[in-house]
Amino acid sequence: MSSQAPNSRLARIREALEAAFVPTHLVVNDDSHLHAGHAGARDGRGHYSVEIVSEAFAGKSSLSRHRSVYAALGEMMTTDIHALQIHARAPGESG
Template identity: 70%
Template sequence: MTAAGPLPRDRRVAAIRAALQAAFAPTALEVRDDSHRHAGHAGAQDGRGHFDVEIASEAFAGLSPLARHRAVYDALGDLMVTDIHALSIRARTPAGD
């Protein structure tokens, strides 16, 4: 993916899901667009959105919470620049840790 510009709003959740599916083969994945809750927020004026991700994957086994978050950011690549202003992440293993 290249930083060509933001996707249409209705395609962002699908793009986030696809990137996380490809990187982690998660056993559980929920992506929610919470941008509507931040209307008028100064950081939302550039058109990027606020998202909430809950993901469970064996790929997170043995990783610290910070390393899990970094892995998610890396998997999202340019979406972090073009489409995502804020991202809430809950990354765990399928066992729940």
């Protein structure tokens, strides 16, 4: 489990996604407060949601987009993130 402060986690998530996808739109939210008391929240990892628009997603399936986001976040998926809601699309796609 990571001892990173929640704001530091948000910054690290944002930095990783910006580096991997050079998004034209990126919103990262900490939704952990919505899951207080949830079994998955007890280990200190958080619940997050990501809205990202990047040319990197053009022509890719939803599953492929999600996998690439997980890959970009790497170890954070096991040390800092318990749950991640992803809305990934290419420019011009409705969201």
